Amino acid sequence: MAEMNAAVCVWECAGDQDLFHDAPSAIDCIRKTGQAAMYASRLFVAYTESKILFALLLSIPTFLEQSKEVPMQETDVERNLKEIESIDSASHAVSRGIHNAVLGGGEPARKVADALHGTWLGHPLHPALTDFVVGAFAFGSLFNLASGELNGKLARKLIQAGAIMAVPTALAGVTDFSTVPRRAMNTAAVHGSLNSVALVLYLLSLRNGNGRPSGMSKLFSTLGFGAMFVSAWLGGKMTYHYRVGVDKSERPEGPTEWTRVLSDAELTENRPRRIEVEGTAVVLYKRGSRIYAMAAVCAHEGGPLEEGTFLEKGADGVCVECPWHQSVFAMEDGHVVHGPSTYELAAYETRVQDGQIQIRLIERKPVVEQDSRQLVGELVTE
Ligand code: FES
Structure with missing residues (x-):
């Protein structure tokens, strides 16, 4: 395929220029065509190497569609999470501890907590921030799997950006966790823990990917993606099943007259x-x-x-x-x-x-x- 592209490109160059009378232009054209062919072949290899991740990404809509069919039923995972007493009591203690610290910190602490909850935004801040982190890490994993220096550099930049954005996202998440309802507490605790695991795995992938991503770097970023994917699923459960962060107030339309x-x-x-x-x-x-x-x-x-x-x-x-x-x-x-x-x-x-x-x-x-x-x-x- 790449060779065909190169041939077509050379043929087009020949059509545009009098190659036989302009040797430097012809050499330049062939050199550029060669570069284009190399680049095309690299893209092809990158695609081949990352096709598993593509398949995983393509399966997301199907996965979400299947989840919609049983909107109010608990999965085994959720049931098991709820039944683990130790998670429940530990998460409750942590949640209450953070909330009490915020209340004890007076007005300044409450203002910081407000900013992290998203009172200025009109809806919770945490889900909005997660988009940046998930996007950066997911594409970081993708480029990390592909070979080539450029892909390696892109992966590194994306994973670094994801790690930086993970800090405010985690702070917003922890602040929301301080007032999470009991019914979703275990799920929230596991969601947060998995996010921490994913972050550590991505940081390890950076350590192991100096310049060109090593095999270990690829492994860590792929595992990080897996942890993040499960965590994102739990995050979705918290919103769409447990209705955490959803407006619970009544929205009356009247009376509009006295x-x-x-x-x-x-x-x-x-x-x-x-x-x-x-x-x-x-x-x-x-x-x-x-x-x-x-x-x-x-x-x-x-x-x-x-x-x-x-x-x-x-x-x-x-x-x-x-x-x-x-x-x-x-x-x-x-x-x-x-x-x-x-x-x-x-x-x-x-x-x-x-x-x-x-x-x-x-x-x-x-x-x-x-x-x-x-x-x-x-x-x-x-
Ligand atoms: S602040 Fe949580 S129910 Fe009112």
Whole structure:
């Protein structure tokens, strides 16, 4: 194949130039053609050597398709993980220890944890970061299997980039682990451990691949890919099966008109009260003459906010701290003051008329709709 390409290229060169009267051009053309042929043959060899990895990558859609067929069933692996008591108690202790350290560290520690949870992003940060690491490591493995100096260099750069990105990704993951629900704790612990194993294997592959990847380097990067692949599968299980990091709050669409919900006399100051409005749980809270109304289900894991701690927090005003993992929400408009929740809550305007508390939903446009309208507006004005 490479030889054919070379022949075609030489023939084309001959068509473009008068080779018999321009010897230097002809030699240059043949030299370039030879280089092209060499490069083509290297690519072919690289492909042959890495075809196992290609086959593995191509099997991913089938694998995912099969997983979809049993969405709510636990696999043997998950069942076994859940039953290992030692993992459960150790992971619970580590998780609580990190969470208590964050809470004990006061406002600065909470701000760092918020950044790592992704409160600024509007959804968890960890899954977004994993894309960089998985991408860099996967292609690093691929190029590491291929022969040739260029492939070796590319593999090295990609694995180095993956290792660097693994640091913030791991920090975000550990922060999320500090408030992971008990049902997913063992899976999360094994997921994190496998990621650590994968990182060590990739670092070993760098140590063994000085310049051109050695056989050991290829072995370590392939094993690293395997560990990372299983870990990614567990990560998917945590999101799509255990719903870790998924918004658990209710998203009411009303009432959009003022609606009576409770007699003012029935709401005592500083005594939160949970009511039901159009099928949504709402927490009412009175401080002084002001009444607040906000969705009562925590977006992190569904904690009951009427059982939380109500406090004043500077510019955020009156807030509620979730009793389960201490997310803090502003009662005024439901925005997240502190994670682990990365999702804001629905909030309501309130007023008292004829001795009755009335509420009306503060309407928010879905983020995607906001963005697309803004984009359309920009395109129209251009
Ligand atoms: S349920 Fe976890 S912070 Fe509320």
